[in-house]
Amino acid sequence: MAENNSTxxxxxxxxxxxxxxxxxxxxxxxxxxxxxxxxxxxxxKRKTYIIYADKFMQETGIKIVESEVSK
Incomplete structure (x- = not known):
């Protein structure tokens, strides 16, 4: 299964x-x-934050509307 690279x-x-x-x-x-x-x-001095949409949705069970996800 191909992973979605959305963040x-x-x-x-x-x-x-x-x-x-x-x-x-x-x-x-x-x-x-x-x-x-x-x-x-x-x-x-600044940090960068990366949050993987697929992993977040899998682990929390919270579905994010596709239009809210940056590609």
């Missing part, structure tokens, strides 16, 4: 989980969830 934003996940963006970032930064990750590029 979600921190804001989308925060909205469906009824949490704030900082909580989602904390979960990703501390590797407390397996449906996403965070990293910082060398020399950068």
């Amino acid at each position: 979600l934003t921190v804001a989308q996940v925060a909205a469906v989980l009824h949490r704030d963006n900082q909580t989602i970032r904390y979960l990703l930064d501390n590797k407390l969830v397996s449906w996403g990750m965070s990293f910082r590029k060398r020399g950068s």
Whole structure:
């Protein structure tokens, strides 16, 4: 089965989980969830957050409307 490479934003996940963006970032930064990750590029002060839509939907059971998912 081919995997869908769709990702979600921190804001989308925060909205469906009824949490704030900082909580989602904390979960990703501390590797407390397996449906996403965070990293910082060398020399950068900002972090990048990646949340895999398929894995998020599989593990949480929360379906995200396709039009809300960035490709």
